[in-house]
Amino acid sequence: MGQLDQSTLWHSNNRRHARIVWGFWFITVLLTVYCWQVMNEETMWIFVYDAPEQGADLLSRMFPPNWLYINQLYEALWDTLNIATLGTLLGVILAFPVAFLAARNTTPSTRFVRPVALFIIAASRSINSLIWALLLVSILGPGILAGIIAIGLRSIGFVAKLLYESIEETNGTSVEAIESTGASRFQVINYAIIPQILPAFLSIAIFRWDINIRESTILGLVGAGGIGLFLSSSLNTLAWPQVTLIILVILATVVVSEYFSAKVRSLLI
Amino acid sequence: MRTWQRPHYLVPNKRWRLALWAIFIAYLVVGIGSVEVNWMRAYEGLDRGAKFLSGFLQPDFTSRAKDIYAGILESLTMTVTSTVVGVLLSLPFGVGAARNISPKPIYLFCRAFIALSRSMQEIIVAIFLVALFGFGAFAGFLTLTYATIGFLGKLLAEEIEGIDRKQLEAISATGASWLQRVHMAIWPQVMPRMIGLSFYRFDINFRESAVIGIVGAGGIGATLNTAIDRYEYDSAGAILLIIIVIVMACEYLSGWIRKWVS
Numbered sequence: 001m002g003q004l005d006q007s008t009l010w011h012s013n014n015r016r017h018a019r020i021v022w023g024f025w026f027i028t029v030l031l032t033v034y035c036w037q038v039m040n041e042e043t044m045w046i047f048v049y050d051a052p053e054q055g056a057d058l059l060s061r062m063f064p065p066n067w068l069y070i071n072q073l074y075e076a077l078w079d080t081l082n083i084a085t086l087g088t089l090l091g092v093i094l095a096f097p098v099a100f101l102a103a104r105n106t107t108p109s110t111r112f113v114r115p116v117a118l119f120i121i122a123a124s125r126s127i128n129s130l131i132w133a134l135l136l137v138s139i140l141g142p143g144i145l146a147g148i149i150a151i152g153l154r155s156i157g158f159v160a161k162l163l164y165e166s167i168e169e170t171n172g173t174s175v176e177a178i179e180s181t182g183a184s185r186f187q188v189i190n191y192a193i194i195p196q197i198l199p200a201f202l203s204i205a206i207f208r209w210d211i212n213i214r215e216s217t218i219l220g221l222v223g224a225g226g227i228g229l230f231l232s233s234s235l236n237t238l239a240w241p242q243v244t245l246i247i248l249v250i251l252a253t254v255v256v257s258e259y260f261s262a263k264v265r266s267l268l269i
Numbered sequence: 270m271r272t273w274q275r276p277h278y279l280v281p282n283k284r285w286r287l288a289l290w291a292i293f294i295a296y297l298v299v300g301i302g303s304v305e306v307n308w309m310r311a312y313e314g315l316d317r318g319a320k321f322l323s324g325f326l327q328p329d330f331t332s333r334a335k336d337i338y339a340g341i342l343e344s345l346t347m348t349v350t351s352t353v354v355g356v357l358l359s360l361p362f363g364v365g366a367a368r369n370i371s372p373k374p375i376y377l378f379c380r381a382f383i384a385l386s387r388s389m390q391e392i393i394v395a396i397f398l399v400a401l402f403g404f405g406a407f408a409g410f411l412t413l414t415y416a417t418i419g420f421l422g423k424l425l426a427e428e429i430e431g432i433d434r435k436q437l438e439a440i441s442a443t444g445a446s447w448l449q450r451v452h453m454a455i456w457p458q459v460m461p462r463m464i465g466l467s468f469y470r471f472d473i474n475f476r477e478s479a480v481i482g483i484v485g486a487g488g489i490g491a492t493l494n495t496a497i498d499r500y501e502y503d504s505a506g507a508i509l510l511i512i513i514v515i516v517m518a519c520e521y522l523s524g525w526i527r528k529w530v531s
Contacts (some may be wrong), residue, residue, distance in 0.1 A: 032353045035346035037485075039406045047403030054401045082300045127509060127514035128480045131493065135505070138497050139318045141310035148304070191275070198279065218392050222483065235396065251388055252515065268279075 007207040017210050032223045058240065065248060066241035073227060073249055080226035080253070083219065084212040090148060091155025091212075099155060099163035105175075106167060106189060117160075124157030132226040133140060134183035151212050159208055166200040203265045210261035217250045227253075272431070282487060317500065324502030325509065333496065334503045340492035343406050344478040347488055351410045352471045355417025362418055363425025364451060370429065379422070386419025395481040406487030413474045413481075424466055428459045461530045468523030475519060479512050 049250040100106045102117035132150035140146045171195050178192040220228020227246060280286045330337070356472020365371050365379035391412055398408040432455055440454040489508060496505040 020415075030354060032350055035349040039343065039346040039410060043407040044403050045406055048407060051401045058397070058400060062366060078303065082304060085296070086300055086304070122517050123513050126476060126513040128476055128482065130480050131490075131509070133482065134494065134497050135321065139314040139498065141307055141314060143307060143310075144304050145311065146305045195275070202279070214390065218390050221392065230391075247393060250390075250393070254388055259277060 004146070006150060009198075038249075058218045061240040062244045064241065065244040065266075066239070069242045069245050070249065073230060073246065076220075076227040076230050076255065077249070080146055080213070080216050080228075083151055083216040083224070083226050084209060087148045087216065088155055088205060088209040088212050091208065094152065095156045095159035095163060098160040099167060100189065103164040103167035104106065104140055105172075106193065120247025121157040121160050121164075123151055124155075125161065126157075127154070127266055129154035129212075129229060130219065130222060133219045134222045135222045142223035142225070144225035145218060145220045147226060150219060150224060151216055154214060154215070155208050157167030158211075159204055162204045163201060166197050166204075170196045199268050206261050206264050210257050213257040214254050217253060306342045308501075317502070320500075321502040321506070324504075325506035327503060328369065328507035328510050329503035330507045333492070333501070333507075336492045336495075337489070337504070337508055337511065340482070340489035340508075341515075343409075344475065344482075344488040344490075345515075347406050347409045347413060347478050348471060348475045351413035351417060352474050354410075354413040355470070355474075356467045358414065359415070359418045359425060360424035361422035364429065364455075366422055366426035367429035368426075369432075369434075370447075370455070372450065380425075383419050383422045383426070386415055387423060390494060391416050391477050392481055392484060396484050404485045408477060409481050409486035409488055412486055413477060416477070417470055417474065420470055421463075421466060425459065425463060428462055429455055433459045444483040461527075464530050465523070465527040468519075468526055472516060472519045472523060476512075476516060 098117050100118055101108070101113050102121060103111065104114070107114045107117070132149060132153045133146055136146035136150050137143075140149070154246045175188055175192040178188050183191065211221070216226050216228075218228045218231070220226045220230065221232045223229070223232075227250065231243065231246045231250075234240075277283075277286060280289060361364060362379050365375045366383055371379070394415055395408065395412040398411050402408045402411065419450055436458065437450060437454040440450050445453065478488040479490045482488040482492070482498065483494050485491070489512065493505060493508045496502075496508060
């Protein structure tokens with residue numbers, strides 16, 4: 001039994017742990033200060049100091065919003081919806097085989113195929129859809145098609161990652177039961193695994209669709225169609241009342257799609 | 270002969286199922302029909318697509334090495350500072366937005382701030398902050414900090430709302446003040462997850478820092494944008510590969526730290 005000394009305050013008794021925590025904070029502070037200095041080498045502080053004035057000026061230009069401009073936005077909104085939905089569809093279709101190749105219990109070869117599938121997932125996830133769109137616009141030319149493919153490519157990694165995790169969590173006994181009937185590999189996947197992951201799969205797809213709506217609103221900034229195109233042209237012509245309206249429309253779209261996706265997903269689970 | 274059919278358990282009613290399929294297919298027809306594609310332009314692009322693929326497979330790290338180095342450095346420093354400042358600022362907002370420990374007015378204020386921060390895309394915020402603070406990494410730093418507060422604030426608030434109440438009661442019973450309760454009863458319960466989430470956000474901030482450069486907020490995005498504009502796909506491929514490698518390294522590191530913490 002350790003001695004209980006009532007006069008001292010309670011303290012953590014793990015010295016080593018305390019030292020590690022202290023060292024972590026020390027390194028973090030050092031690193032942050034260093035990074036701050038490197039980052040701000042080229043900062044023009046004059047511009048930073050007059051930001052409040054600029055902000056007030058900008059706000060006075062932005063309000064009131066140009067409500068009539070909304071008549072020109074309906075078509076762009078429809079395009080945005082199409083980019084998100086068709087892009088999600090493309091991503092989901094491509095993600096399906098990738099997920100099965102990446103899951104430990106369904107991949108044909110853990111040594112060769114699985115790393116490739118994992119790399120596809122990592123590459124797709126690391127690169128934002130806006131960068132994919134930038135590339136695709138330069139390859140395919142501006143338009144909705146570049147947006148759809150960009151959203152699709154970005155969705156592969158997200159959907160495949162969540163899907164392969166849920167494949168790995170499936171119950172092995174039903175796989176065994178189907179195998180014992182002499183079913184082929186595809187029959188096992190079809191009858192033992194797919195029924196188990198279908199709800200998760202739909203819920204992942206709708207979740208991604210919701211994120212994609214959000215992302216497709218800005219793809220137009222690099223020329224990939226949708227409402228972002230109008231945002232970009234309004235910004236370039238300094239038409240701030242239009243910018244305000246577009247941002248309000250984007251916010252409304254995001255809120256509606258989030259509500260819709262939450263509703264559908266709660267029905268699925 | 271009787272054959273077995275697997276049951277449809279998602280939508281058991283046959284009529285509903287048919288109706289949903291019909292809506293889906295109708296949308297597909299209308300949606301795909303309204304996509305206007307300039308096939309000539311796309312066809313011409315195939316060439317460039319092939320060039321990009323070969324650039325990705327044979328990346329050129331050297332000819333733009335200086336720009337790439339400067340961009341990556343800017344992205345990384347931006348990520349570090351914005352994550353640290355964002356995490357520190359998200360603590361008061363997260364505590365304030367937790368219903369079980371905050372007074373109503375503070376709760377509403379913090380929730381509103383978090384909702385505002387989360388509903389705005391980083392890139393739209395970046396456009397405004399660049400207009401206010403000038404081009405460069407400082408605007409990017411502010412953008413990422415703002416986004417981090419919303420992200421971590423919400424998750425921290427949810428975490429605090431889901432804590433085990435018994436420990437809070439036990440500490441309250443000793444006559445602890447509000448700060449002591451937060452420190453002794455709540456912090457130990459939410460800390461492991463908070464650390465994990467902070468590293469996850471570090472990851473996201475790095476990825477976002479590659480994007481906001483497109484609108485002038487510093488970082489590797491500006492370099493990437495220039496490379497693509499000049500059709501230098503081999504340099505662009507090199508930048509993308511560096512981004513992928515750094516993101517994978519961050520993910521690996523944060524997984525390791527999360528395991529160590531818990």
